[in-house]
Amino acid sequence: MKSYNLIGSIAVLNEKTRNKEKTAEELLKKHKNIKTVVISKSIHSGLYRLRKTKHILGEKTKETIHKENKSVLKLNIDACYFSPRTSSERLRIAKLVKKSEVILVMFSGIAPYPIVIAKNANPKKIYGIETNKEAHKYALENIKLNRLNNIELIRGNVKKVMPKLKIKFDRIIMPLPKTSFRYFDLPIKNLKKKGYLHYYLFAKRLPKKDIKGLKIKKVTRLNQISPGKYKYCIDFQKA
Ligand SMILES: C[S@@+](CC[C@H](N)C(=O)[O-])C[C@H]1O[C@@H](n2cnc3c(N)ncnc32)[C@H](O)[C@@H]1O
Structure with a gap:
């Protein structure tokens, strides 16, 4: 088959x-x-x-309901990004979350990261920012479907929304591997001291040095994108 x-x-x-x-x-x-x-x-x-x-x-x-990690996720597959292949990576992140953390998911899509974290860990609050109107609409519906009350979703461009957020986060997730480098400066200000940044990227070779007051704690190689090129997640911790 x-x-x-x-x-x-x-x-x-x-x-x-x-x-x-x-x-x-x-x-x-x-x-x-x-x-x-x-x-x-x-x-x-x-x-x-x-x-x-x-x-x-x-x-x-084109509309369906996907189930993973104790979560239900409704979407239109043409109007929203979603990859079932990232399911174990979402659970990996959820398992790192400690009780009462305040978390930001930049580029939150239909909200699989916020929902899987809320369903599998015990955070205080999770924020999500997404620019695609359709994905944001499904994300709001998904929060209701999963009966969660500790997720707040904001529709907008992270570049405009984040400078106005007066919150310091314990953990920030950046699931936009193709172009996340364009937004790398944004989360630093909003991250607490000792807070974690999960930075996704596509790469052939990875930078080994710590950068901008961020210490590399772990590198996870995810799926292959093209010959020699992989999706990675770098877990940083702020000094
Ligand atoms: C690779 S998808 C990941 C979506 C979701 N986190 C997931 O794992 O299924 C990246 C998402 O970021 C959104 N996006 C891209 N640029 C953005 C920006 N500048 N501000 C907010 N959202 C953005 C896209 O619309 C898309 O839904």
Whole structure:
């Protein structure tokens, strides 16, 4: 069977899949949880990190509810970024969170980081900032679906929102690997002394030196992006 990503009840086949219709038929027959099969490029693009999918077989919908790490996440797969492959990384971060932390998730999307953290740890409050109106709309709905009351989501560009935030955070998460370097200066001011910064990036080689008063505590290599290039998370701690 060809490889695919499963988002809720939608199987997303890679555009290079041969015999798409036959593969889709087999998937629908074999897996009762799959209701829709679509095809898509594996690369996300643009400010909102989106990819257009094309319907192949099954129920004609782009909206689904995905379950992971005790969380339910509703989304439209064409209008919002979401990757089921990051599920274990989200749980890794949740497990680092100590009781009563105040956390900021920059680039929060449909809010998988805030929700997985709230469901698997005991933070005081989690803030999220997202610029895509559709993703923000689903994020607000997801908070209700998960019955959480310690998450506050702000719609806007981090560059405009963060300078106005008068909060010091115990932990800041930056899940925008393609261009997070453009925003690297932003979280430093809002991070408490000894606070943690989880910085995602795509790279072939990683900087080994601590930077700007931030000490590297751990580097996690995640999935491969292209030959020799990987997604990484650097866990920094502020001096
Ligand atoms: C790679 S996605 C990650 C979304 C979510 N955190 C997740 O893990 O599914 C990055 C998100 O950042 C948003 N984004 C990009 N630039 C932004 C900015 N300057 N301010 C706020 N959000 C931004 C995009 O719309 C997108 O939803």
